[in-house]
Amino acid sequence: MGLHLYLIAAAGQRPPDGLTGVDGVPVVALEVDGLLVWTTAHARRPRPSLSRLRSHDRVVRVAAEARTPLPARFGQWFEGAGTLSRAIRERGDTYRRDLSALEGAVEFGVRFVTSGREPSPDGPADTDDPRAGATGSPTSRSAGAGRAYMTALARRHAAEREDRRREAETAARVRATLGGLVLRERVEPCRDPECVARLTHLVAGDDADAYRAALERFETAGGGLELVVTGPWPPYSFVS
Amino acid sequence: MEASRPRSDPGLAELVDRLLDRGVVVKGELVVSVADVDLLYIGLDIVLSSVESLRRRIEDPGEELAEG
Numbered sequence: 442m443g444l445h446l447y448l449i450a451a452a453g454q455r456p457p458d459g460l461t462g463v464d465g466v467p468v469v470a471l472e473v474d475g476l477l478v479w480t481t482a483h484a485r486r487p488r489p490s491l492s493r494l495r496s497h498d499r500v501v502r503v504a505a506e507a508r509t510p511l512p513a514r515f516g517q518w519f520e521g522a523g524t525l526s527r528a529i530r531e532r533g534d535t536y537r538r539d540l541s542a543l544e545g546a547v548e549f550g551v552r553f554v555t556s557g558r559e560p561s562p563d564g565p566a567d568t569d570d571p572r573a574g575a576t577g578s579p580t581s582r583s584a585g586a587g588r589a590y591m592t593a594l595a596r597r598h599a600a601e602r603e604d605r606r607r608e609a610e611t612a613a614r615v616r617a618t619l620g621g622l623v624l625r626e627r628v629e630p631c632r633d634p635e636c637v638a639r640l641t642h643l644v645a646g647d648d649a650d651a652y653r654a655a656l657e658r659f660e661t662a663g664g665g666l667e668l669v670v671t672g673p674w675p676p677y678s679f680v681s
Numbered sequence: 682m683e684a685s686r687p688r689s690d691p692g693l694a695e696l697v698d699r700l701l702d703r704g705v706v707v708k709g710e711l712v713v714s715v716a717d718v719d720l721l722y723i724g725l726d727i728v729l730s731s732v733e734s735l736r737r738r739i740e741d742p743g744e745e746l747a748e749g
Contacts, residue, residue, distance in 0.1 A: 491693075512704045
């Protein structure tokens with residue numbers, strides 16, 4: 442049997458009776474140098490699936506209701522308690538410091554989107570790509586194809602510059618609106634053409650309502666942006 | 682006429698991001714970027730997943746995604 446890792450918690454923070462995790466297996470805490478590590482035992486490593494990701498997150502959220510833990514990335518598997526204990530001990534001081542720093546904090550994801558935006562060119566079309574000439578027709582290596590390639594490339598670079606400018610501008614505006622409500626921020630890459638900026642914020646749990654209200658003010662203030670907010674999450678994005 | 686594709690659940694995509702791409706890593710882990718799109722997480726003991734691949738499966742339920 443091996444151990445699937447959910448989180449690292451402070452001393453004394455044991456899982457409630459009856460708590461189950463991935464595949465319905467009871468969650469067990471392993472004590473390592475004053476830290477408690479929440480795990481479940483499995484014959485084989487749990488592979489990622491939606492239900493297992495949800496189960497993992499649910500365990501982390503149950504822990505977070507009492508005290509902010511350090512959520513673990515899904516997929517960490519240990520041959521046994523000895524292996525896990527050694528790994529935890531190696532960075533025990535860092536985990537204790539992070540637990541203290543993140544106590545009471547939650548994170549939110551905010552995606553700023555605009556409707557009706559034309560997708561950015563994602564590169565030259567295949568027929569304009571000189572690389573296609575290696576296997577395509579001789580005409581694809583013509584000067585015209587080369588010019589089309591360079592034009593498409595220039596358009597793409599211009600669009601990327603504009604994307605970065607809008608992202609920075611949006612992030613600056615939202616920072617001004619949120620003021621001191623944000624403890625830490627991560628700027629995440631956008632993954633769709635409607636996205637202007639994507640941020641992850643660490644916020645004190647007591648400030649969560651004020652944070653959401655400030656984001657609503659930002660949205661209603663105009664600027665043509667809609668906000669997609671998720672959270673509060675345990676601070677997955679702000680652990681070492 | 683092709684039916685419009687429903688938007689993916691942003692919360693679900695964020696869940697996948699957080700659990701596969703963030704969180705404390707106790708064991709050493711190698712992160713490989715492929716064409717700046719796919720991130721393969723290859724743990725020392727064979728953690729293997731792809732955030733983008735999993736996200737695509739969520740957005741297109743026709744693709745295989747084990748439910749447990």
